[in-house]
Amino acid sequence: MPSSWRKYPRGDRGAEPPAGRVAEGGPNPLLKVDGLTAAIHGKQVLQDITFHMDSGETLALTGESGSGKSLTALAVMGLLPGSAVASGRIGFGTTDLARLGDRDLRRIRGREIGMIFQEPMTALNPLQTIGHQIAEVFRIHGAVPPEMTGLLERVGLDVSPGRYPHELSGGQRQRVVIAMAIALKPRLLIADEPTTALDVTTQARILDLLKDLARTENMALLLITHDLAVVADMADRIAVMQHGRVVETAPTAQLLHRPQHAYTRELIAASSHRAHLPARQPGAPLLRVTDVSVIYPLPRSRPSTKPRSFTAVDNVSFTIRKGERLGLVGESGCGKSTLTRALLGLQPLASGRIEIDGKPVLADGRPSRETQRRIQVVFQDPYGSFNPRHRVARLISEPFHLLDTPPPRDAVAEALIAVGLSPEDASKHIHAFSGGQRQRLAIARALIIRPELIVFDEAVSALDVRVRAQVLDLLARLSDSHGLTWLFISHDLQVVRSVTDRVMVMRNGQIVEDAPTETLFTAPKTDYARRLLAAAPRLPDGLPDGQSG
Template structure:
């Protein structure tokens, strides 16, 4: 590192004005990033991390956003003072950014080649064969296999990890001096996450670039950052070398962040507890059709001969990478998609029931999805969202009785019942997930499928949701199928674990035994990536 910082954020404040009201999102923040260095901004959602990062490239919506104070000096130039046509010279050239969700950042109507080549044309005037050769070179650098075959692919034809690699290729196309990475691995599997972190560190060493890394995952900070700035309510409450902050945190908020890991062990179900759900040799095959007559020429075997048995009060954790069949298995067990093979729920075979016959079982079988904002209707109040199932399955309840059940469910998930007349957008991500859980438990089900319910949440909120799910299970005797790629959460909640890959089970057994001594290479690789046994960035 040199004495002169590449990026110096000095006394930065960011305010937003809407409807005549002004709120401060970032309050007099200062930090530096030197050449070749990685600085991490960490904190919960709403702490001001992303707003600070977006300010560097002036990507906030002006004039609604303003900077009451501060300067952002890059390479000796105050970016906040630059007019729009001048800041465009910096964006995508000297400073680039990788966002959290590549599917929303990439243009769905343009191919991979078009999107990467556009960066080369805008900043270097490169086009034609030279641009194509450079695109192939970039895709090779970021680890896209057989890049020539991917040039004509659209974003929806790529996996999550491949899409993120394309975003990184676009960001590195002009060999920037500074890369801003805003939660670039949050939505990825642990193995893909480890690969992306390794890729970023390798590219950083090769190009000598600096990196500003925004995350809420302190495990990632340990693996990739040199220095860390901890943000809370728009302020940096603590900053310093990563080793020092983790070894000797001083601020109470930093201590809470470091301690916010899913903890505790699930209580094993009673060996004589009744079996709630059982499936044998379950298959979900999706046909591949081709030709003018759309004949079936093969099958995608999303779930291929899986057997499951879950007892009352038990949690079965289902883990594996994206595309392994986890969610498909959960949907099949709920009879939300077609499958082959017997499924017995509460002693009754349900795979032979039609839609109308299944409706009577729905009260006992509920699901909580990964993205609560996407699964909650924005046009319904919280009271209506939670009470909707009661209207369908218990139409005999009076309005007062239904309201009382809604209030009880909100109390059970730790939310203020007085907020039941508000709408989903008025709540934080953790609160929305609690609303989704309340919607599931208000019907007093026996079986709940939890599909990645904590993957998009901050560490503190994640730990709270795990504690909540465990408490509800103990209180109500709930049976969970817990789908996740976060093995730390699975270890805290599941008594049995099933590892899936390519639609089949590669390993299964008691969680304590599986975590202590995984038997297959795939499981060991999965655990190594999750628990940082082998650091992704050394």
Template sequence: MLLDVQNLSVAFRGQTVVRDVSFSVAPGQTVALVGESGSGKSVTALSCLKLLGPGGGNPAGRIVLDGVEVLNAPAAELQRLRGGVAGMVFQEPMTSLNPLHSIGRQVAEAVTLHRPLRGAALRARVIALLERAGLPEPAKRLDAFPHQLSGGQRQRVMIAAALANDPKLLIADEPTTALDVTIQAQILELLDGLKRQLNMAMLLITHDLSIVRRHADHVVVMRHGAVVEQGPAAEVLGNPQHDYTKMLLATEPRGRPAPVAPGAPVLLEAEDIKVHFPIRRGLLRRQVGEVRAVDGVSFALREGETLGLVGESGSGKTTLGLSVLQLERGEGSVRFEGRPIQGLSRAGLRPLRARMQVVFQDPYGSLSPRMSVGEIVAEGLAVHEPGLNRAQREARVNAVLQEVGLDPATAHRYPHEFSGGQRQRVAIARALVLEPRLLVLDEPTSALDVSVQAQVVELLRGLQARRRLAYLFISHDLRVVRAMAHRIMVLKGGKVVESGDAEAVLRAPREAYTQALMRAAFDL
């Protein structure tokens, strides 16, 4: 066996987070570690290269990688294993790539840790690695910084660095999280091709069972730090034995939203929306062109209706959502509740803000870490309903926390004390406490476990039915869009390429671009 893990246990500050985990990876094999957040998948993977650091305590058990006892290996041997025998692709490349160094320098660093290359030979090796990882025009991008690349391009840089020394094993920790479906498919196809080309084994950490079904040979299901089931992927997914595995397979978002009430009034109308960003170059920063982020988009949204905005990164989905909320400057006509709002001043928009709210993609980034959950949810009330006394504000906060499925007794806690799904519920509560009529939901289930996604979808559908809310639902996850949207609008390059009834678009897409999105989403 290339990697053999026996009875691995890991504790943090006296609390056991991984217990008695055993599995093995053979050369050329793909083994998937599957489970929800907190199941111990990433801790197990990091332990395989002894990367937990001093805070990870002393992992117990036995890990053998390429014939070396990892947990007892000296520092020099560990350095040889890390990158030389096993490469690692982390979940979020923007945080694992150094923002101050060019991508060429970072890939070169991965090479020189194990190979004495310099000058032209090193440059050629870096270009070859980036080309192998599918980065377009790598020679022209060596001096680019991570923030200048898209999410999929950053992930390709991480893959290039991980493969710098042709490792025998690639550990990929959620390598497609929060990427567009087409980019996900490209990254997974790339990894499969590299695996065959290099006869490389892969340890794949994921919560997406559709990826496991298509790309894994063997699956290890983890829950609360322990293995509950493992075996050949087709066998485990086709005939699961453990209740937890059955739950994971059954909990992807399903069902349809409640139908829109006959005669429901139009709440939001957008006509010929355009948002163009100037491209400036040179010492004087003269405009040499423009990016047409949104280019002539029109739609109407009724009370109690969900319009799903889908498309790849850069298609204009989020920019369109921010533009109709007047959070991004643009051209065109926007009417809310029958009133023109395009071009209104901040003072003119303030009375409308309570009735049109937004829930952002990353709740951890949009919730202040210095405020308690109760303070975060109540903040809007202080701005829009200053006449409420403290008791009234607390009553409103407690009621909305309960409505989104959170215990009001937890209002004193801070965002970092909640899971990702719970933080998303806090973000929804913050928007709902003002009793809006319109919610712009920007990737509200991105990077959540499938079971948590299903819970958030159920929550949003229930809130819509009770409050007759209108949703502008932005997502790259077409499974979630199918469960949420009454109508779908497909964007590409700022333009609408297809729109219509959600089921009609999903079942029989007319445009080639929409068809490619569907293939990528449902054939992962």
């Protein structure tokens, strides 16, 4: 018996089944979780989780961060932390996984049950080739590794097995992890947020791959995600989790169009939520980018070979006017991040010029003090961009050193109030806040010196749908109250549509389309923009308590 699987008091369920409990399924379900309950350090994290899966079925487990989705998957894999105390039954075929010891579970993991983790870079060993890591799955289970190229081709990868993880893109690394998970053709595949950090076209290809594998191999797929739009076309059934409980389970179409639980209705409405930006007439040019190119030198294969280079940004020109809300979209590797660093004065230019109000953003090869004062940035990871040792008051007042005169004494309190937080929060540490609250603090830090331009770099991509909707509404209010100008960079096209007046599409280092937001979304001119829009996941039309995207 796993060390974490100890006797745990389950209590009296009573005559009525708890909310979210589902029927038994077919006569012989492949996976049947019944009454799964778990606590970590005395805190209950899973409560009476019950669901089933048949062979060839795709079940989506959805809900906000902290709802228990990943812990449920780890329980099925027998990977709960050692401090966990759990009870219940996890039937896999005729075997109760909850009663197996670590040795028996190791025989099942990889062979009978495969798992794809959210972040492929942390799931892969950076010191070993991808071919070696895939072959290791076979060796652990006493099987002879096949020819690696064929297995890579099976997941749509045309790369050498001798490549290392850092030599691959995010989508390619995710395909390597999928290749490892399906190498021995498991009967159950668990995919934990497999597309969260991917652009829309790569996401669509990964989802199509998972769907095809589940169909051709008759493999059950447990898809864990907080994005209902992703699973709308993927799942046969959806189970919604909240606070460690399954509150509703139903076939996909039934759950989306006729949700029974209030929390499910809130998730659906938030998934299709659009912020209402105040109408605005852009003013004079604020930021002007003229013929900008950024070129990276590449390592030589041999000392005698000619120097090589890669053009990340290729002769880009555009203007952002005062009060304008501009979006920038494109696939991973198209040059968005490099261009962003150049705008912030953090990336040397090979050629061209970037000016704010006619003054260059770079002074002697470094961002000028005036550039830093007039342009602020909100990053994707609100936790990683703060020093956890400092209190909020110090964290959000960091930009004060850019001011020529001392700030008002109540500047911190005003910034906190502006983003919907309390002045009392200034005395807390960053770990005391949720993900959405941390992103509000990041916005407060960007606002506190009243910059003229804010760059939002994937600022809501890591947030749950309800928190994302709240942050987007916050930006709309701040746009009205502070007259903000921003550049909003995201791979989520529906979010970009919600908070921009104009959108630029980037491909291979070039701006291939630049148009008003609604014009781009309704009548794109380039084939590439049309492919991006077609790849974006969408909720079906006619959903209750909200509009579809």
